[in-house]
Amino acid sequence: MPEDTDLPQATVVRRSRTRISVVWIIPILAAAVALGIAVQRILSEGPTITIVFKAAEGLEAGKTLVKYKDVSIGQVTAVRLSPDYSKVEVTAKIAKSAEGLMVEDAKFWVVQPRVTLSGVSGLGTLLSGNYVGIEVGKSTKKQRTFIGLEEPLIITVGQPGRSFVLKAANLGPLGVGAPVYYHSLQAGQVVSYSLAGDGKAIELRIFVNAPYDTYVNAGTRFWNASGVDVSVGAGGVEVRTESLVALLAGGVAFDTPAFAAQPEPAAPNTAFTLHGDRATAMKQPESISTRYVLYFDESLRGLSAGAPVTLLGLTAGEVSNVGLDIDRATAIVRGRVEIVTYPDRLLARLSAQQAATRATLARSATERHAFMQRLVEQRGLRAQLRSGNLLTGQLYVAFDHFPDSPKAKIDWSQDVPVLPVTPSTLPDIEAKLTNIVTKLDKLPLEAIGDDVRRALVSVDQVLGNANNKTLPELNATLEETRRALAAADALLKNGLHTTLNEVNTTLEGARRVIATADGVLKNTDATLLGPDAPGQQDLRDALQEVTRAARSLRVLMDYLDRHPESLIRGKAADRP
Amino acid sequence: MTAELTAARAGLVSCETCDLLARPAEAAEPGYCPRCGVELASRRHHSVQYTWALVIAAAICYIPANVLPVLTTTALGSADSDTIMGGVILLYTTGSWPLALIVLVASVMVPLGKLVALAYLLITVQRGSITSNRERTRLYRMVEFIGRWSMLDVFVDAFTVALVQLQPLMWVAPGPGVLFFAAVVVLTMIAAESFDPRLIWDSSHAMKEHHA
Numbered sequence: 001m002p003e004d005t006d007l008p009q010a011t012v013v014r015r016s017r018t019r020i021s022v023v024w025i026i027p028i029l030a031a032a033v034a035l036g037i038a039v040q041r042i043l044s045e046g047p048t049i050t051i052v053f054k055a056a057e058g059l060e061a062g063k064t065l066v067k068y069k070d071v072s073i074g075q076v077t078a079v080r081l082s083p084d085y086s087k088v089e090v091t092a093k094i095a096k097s098a099e100g101l102m103v104e105d106a107k108f109w110v111v112q113p114r115v116t117l118s119g120v121s122g123l124g125t126l127l128s129g130n131y132v133g134i135e136v137g138k139s140t141k142k143q144r145t146f147i148g149l150e151e152p153l154i155i156t157v158g159q160p161g162r163s164f165v166l167k168a169a170n171l172g173p174l175g176v177g178a179p180v181y182y183h184s185l186q187a188g189q190v191v192s193y194s195l196a197g198d199g200k201a202i203e204l205r206i207f208v209n210a211p212y213d214t215y216v217n218a219g220t221r222f223w224n225a226s227g228v229d230v231s232v233g234a235g236g237v238e239v240r241t242e243s244l245v246a247l248l249a250g251g252v253a254f255d256t257p258a259f260a261a262q263p264e265p266a267a268p269n270t271a272f273t274l275h276g277d278r279a280t281a282m283k284q285p286e287s288i289s290t291r292y293v294l295y296f297d298e299s300l301r302g303l304s305a306g307a308p309v310t311l312l313g314l315t316a317g318e319v320s321n322v323g324l325d326i327d328r329a330t331a332i333v334r335g336r337v338e339i340v341t342y343p344d345r346l347l348a349r350l351s352a353q354q355a356a357t358r359a360t361l362a363r364s365a366t367e368r369h370a371f372m373q374r375l376v377e378q379r380g381l382r383a384q385l386r387s388g389n390l391l392t393g394q395l396y397v398a399f400d401h402f403p404d405s406p407k408a409k410i411d412w413s414q415d416v417p418v419l420p421v422t423p424s425t426l427p428d429i430e431a432k433l434t435n436i437v438t439k440l441d442k443l444p445l446e447a448i449g450d451d452v453r454r455a456l457v458s459v460d461q462v463l464g465n466a467n468n469k470t471l472p473e474l475n476a477t478l479e480e481t482r483r484a485l486a487a488a489d490a491l492l493k494n495g496l497h498t499t500l501n502e503v504n505t506t507l508e509g510a511r512r513v514i515a516t517a518d519g520v521l522k523n524t525d526a527t528l529l530g531p532d533a534p535g536q537q538d539l540r541d542a543l544q545e546v547t548r549a550a551r552s553l554r555v556l557m558d559y560l561d562r563h564p565e566s567l568i569r570g571k572a573a574d575r576p
Numbered sequence: 577m578t579a580e581l582t583a584a585r586a587g588l589v590s591c592e593t594c595d596l597l598a599r600p601a602e603a604a605e606p607g608y609c610p611r612c613g614v615e616l617a618s619r620r621h622h623s624v625q626y627t628w629a630l631v632i633a634a635a636i637c638y639i640p641a642n643v644l645p646v647l648t649t650t651a652l653g654s655a656d657s658d659t660i661m662g663g664v665i666l667l668y669t670t671g672s673w674p675l676a677l678i679v680l681v682a683s684v685m686v687p688l689g690k691l692v693a694l695a696y697l698l699i700t701v702q703r704g705s706i707t708s709n710r711e712r713t714r715l716y717r718m719v720e721f722i723g724r725w726s727m728l729d730v731f732v733d734a735f736t737v738a739l740v741q742l743q744p745l746m747w748v749a750p751g752p753g754v755l756f757f758a759a760v761v762v763l764t765m766i767a768a769e770s771f772d773p774r775l776i777w778d779s780s781h782a783m784k785e786h787h788a
Contacts, residue, residue, distance in 0.1 A: 023626045027633035030759065034640050037752070063656070 046074065046096040051108045051132065053148040056088040058112055058130030066092050066132045067111070073098035076132065090148070092132065102144065105137030109149040151176055160210035163191060164266065166222050166252065168202045168274035173250030174224065180206050181225055181253040187212035190252065204274065206252060219260030222272050223281035225253035238279075257282050288362065289317075290341050292419045294383045294397065295325055300335040303385065303395040309339045311399045314349060317341035319397060338416070339383075339397055343368055369412050380405050382422035473543055474521070480550045481514070487557050502567070506553070513549050516542065582777070589616045623772035624698055630767035631694045637759040638687060644753035646733055651746040659753060660684060660729070683729045683757070686722060690764045693719050697771060704779035716773050723765040730758045 056079045058064070066074035074094035082089050094102060111133040133152060168174075171193060180188035188208035196203045208216055252274065256262075275281035300322055309317040321338040347358045361368050375381040380403040388396045408420035488507065520542040560567065583590045589600045591609040598616065600606030606616040620626075645657035658666065660683050667676035693715050700712060733754045740748040 021622050021625050021629070023622070023629040026763070027629050027636060030633035030636040030763070034636050034756070037640055037644070 044096045046094040046099050047102050047142075047144060048077070048091060048093050049074075049102055049143075050145045051090045051092065051148045052082065052146070053088045053090055053110065054150060056090060057110055059088075059090055059110065059132070060129070064129065064131055066094060066108075066134060068098065068101060068134045068136065073101065073134070090132070101134060101136045102142060103137045104139040104141040104143045106143070106146060107135040107137070107149055108146050109133050109152045111152060159207070160213075161188065161208050162213040162216070162266075162268040163205055163207045164216060165269055165271040166204040166206060166274040167196065167271060168204060168224070169276075171202045171204070172224055174204065174252065175250065179251045180208060181251055182208075182212050182215060182255065184253075185212070187215075187254075204252070208254075214265045215256065216254065216266045216270075217256060217262035217264060218266055218270070219262045220254050220256045220266065220272065221260075221275060221281035222252055222254045223275040223278050225251045225278070253278070255282065288343050288365075290343060290365075290368070291320070291416050292339050292341065293416045294337040294339060294419055294421050296335040296337060296385060296421055298335070298385060298423060300337065300385070300395070302387070302393040303337065303397075307388070307394065307396045309341060309397045309399070311346060313398070314346060316343075316346050316399065337397065369410075373410055373412075376408060376410055376420060379403065382408075382420050384422050385424040470539055470543070477517075477543055477546050477550065481510070481546070484550055484553050484557070485510070488553075491557070491560065506556070510549070510553070513546055517546055584618050584778075589618045591616060592620075619774060619778070620770065620772040623770060623775060624702060626770040627694060627698055627767050630763050630770060631691060631698065634687075634760045634763035634767060635691050637756045637763060638691065641687075641753050641756035641760050642684070644756065645751035646729075646753040646757065647736065648749045648751050649740075649746070650749070657751060659751075660757070682726075686726055687757075687760050687764060690719050690722065690726070690768070691760075694764065694767055694771065697776070701775045701779065706780035709776050709780060712776050713773055716768070716771065716776070719764075720768045723761070723768050726761040726764070727758065730754060730761070 059076055059079050061076055061078045064076040065072045074092050076090055076092045078091040080089055110130050112130040174190055176190055178190040179186045188206055191205045191207045193202055193204045303322050305319055305321055307319040308315050317340050320340045323336045325334050325336040347362050350358045379401050381399055382402045382405050384398050385395050386398045388394045402422050405422050410417050588597050589606045590597050593614045594612040596609055596611045609616050642660055645659050647658050649656045664676050664680045733750055737748050737750050
């Protein structure tokens with residue numbers, strides 16, 4: 001075996017142990033995770049926006065959230081004053097996912113608990129603190145600086161319903177959030193208000209929620225339902241209110257009168273007129289109207305524009321103007337009342353059987369004029385001022401038939417025809433009452449009083465006489481009569497049959513006398529109490545007669561006493 | 577000064593687990609400990625490389641651990657996320673500066689210090705520094721000792737999350753930062769473990785040998 005000592009020694013190449021170890025995966029992994037998080041952070045970094053508010057009420061950097069539909073989409077990162085210290089600049093970091101909301105017409109406001117007459121809102125903020133609310137806009141143009149709203153936006157874009165514009169003369173108590181009523185149900189809200197371009201009216205923007213918005217069509221009327229609507233007219237006192245909230249906070253109500261209903265709901269943002277009250281709003285627009293003028297010589301106090309004009313008590317129109325008419329030549333000043341009549345209203349009251357008449361009259365003005373002409377000329381149709389309400393003194397114009405009134409004609413050639421009038425009955429009654437009072441004034445009341453007093457005095461005297469004189473005499477007479485009767489009685493007891501007859505006869509006479517006396521007494525009673533007291537003389541005469549009768553009776557008795565035989569033989573002839 | 581006799585110089589290898597001094601099977605592949613069966617190595621394999629990797633990983637994790645919130649407190653509907661430094665600042669501004677100091681030292685300074693210390697040790701070992709071997713060894717011991725206490729923050733976080741759960745009113749949720757913080761602590765602990773302190777001395781021996 002050869003020995004190859006000079007052969008080079010084979011080098012042992014050690015397996016390199018210095019190659020990159022797997023342990024480096026750990027830092028690479030850590031770096032990857034950290035980088036991943038960083039990239040995710042940077043990618044998810046949403047826009048930073050600045051909102052300018054007047055005041056940062058309850059806004060805190062790092063705490064206050066920006067919420068859309070109650071979902072947090074960002075956070076306020078800084079709250080600082082604007083360079084001129086007049087405003088507050090709120091910087092907020094918005095989530096990447098909500099970046100699309102930050103467009104030109106997005107609106108921001110501070111949501112805080114709000115207690116108003118029309119409701120309590122934002123109660124959640126009592127616990128979580130105020131937050132910034134956002135309402136997404138329709139624009140696609142991005143924006144990063146916004147002007148915050150002072151009042152929260154009430155209607156969100158997604159809310160079903162439609163908004164409309166109301167034009168009003170003044171705002172009244174209506175404010176943002178004021179309810180909108182439909183048949184006393186809250187159907188929407190006042191969203192905003194602004195002065196119209198010309199500065200002469202208010203434009204209210206209202207939002208009517210679905211499904212109420214379908215009830216708004218071109219014929220719908222809106223009116224101010226604020227507070228209590230008290231109207232005093234010839235029709236009496238009318239009080240109307242929509243709800244307690246409307247009473248305090250104001251409100252708008254709407255309804256569609258049956259005659260004006262349109263099948264199609266109104267398009268969004270349609271402009272409507274806001275009427276002052278329900279009556280005005282719901283008034284039917286008159287298709288035909290005829291204007292007349294009336295000249296009155298009497299007081300127009302209590303007659304105002306809007307007062308009703310009636311025909312046989314049915315409303316036929318209204319007073320449009322109350323003025324004056326002066327004729328310089330004759331120096332006559334009279335009241336001029338312009339009225340507008342709506343023949344439609346009266347024609348609508350015709351029965352179905354008279355549809356033909358109605359159609360004819362409604363169609364042709366000439367027909368109406370001819371008919372009116374006949375009414376005035378043949379039936380004596382006249383206008384008259386009447387008091388609608390004695391308490392308030394409101395007047396209205398009534399047309400009625402006065403067949404006795406002087407002849408009159410209507411001159412249709414005039415622009416505004418003059419209708420004949422008749423004086424109102426109220427002044428007539430007044431004149432009559434005045435006459436009566438004047439006559440009463442002329443009566444000689446004092447003289448009459450004197451006469452009456454004197455008469456009473458006479459009566460008094462008569463009564464005094466009766467007491468003092470007549471009655472004692474009567475007493476005496478009666479006494480004598482009794483005595484006479486007693487004597488007669490004695491005589492009768494002693495007397496004979498024939499004598500009895502005579503005595504009877506005499507007694508008869510006496511009874512008559514007594515009866516007469518009795519009558520006299522009764523008469524006396526009557527005459528003495530009577531107002532003219534004429535019986536005093538009669539009484540006295542009667543009593544004298546009785547006295548005389550009694551006296552002759554005594555003479556007879558004396559004679560009989562002395563000549564009892566005369567009862568048998570008769571009165572002896574006078575002896576010589 | 578004579579060079580100290582080390583196992584490596586004597587051609588021997590010491591078992592890291594049971595400290596049995598044994599003759600290696602061959603210089604490149606020392607084999608296994610005849611007493612406890614652990615693989616023997618004159619020096620830990622790739623100690624410097626491993627330690628570097630872990631230190632760098634820990635350093636990377638240290639950034640999100642401090643930037644991301646560790647706790648998210650939701651009280652009465654408003655959420656509040658706090659980072660470690662945010663908590664320190666909050667404690668300081670509310671007047672409890674001693675607590676702020678403790679948190680600052682325990683949660684910010686100590687992990688950072690560990691990373692810096694390990695990096696320093698690695699650099700000096702790689703550059704073959706022969707100075708202040710004792711100090712460096714002490715530093716290493718300190719790093720190793722502190723390591724096991726650094727999870728305090730994570731514990732506090734876990735306790736708070738578990739305890740404060742008054743659901744509708746207030747609750748606490750862990751933030752992503754706490755995961756990274758835990759990663760920093762774990763990684764530095766492993767890094768400290770994988771560093772072979774014997775390397776500190778090796779360069780000075782080699783230097784002396786060279787001179788000799």
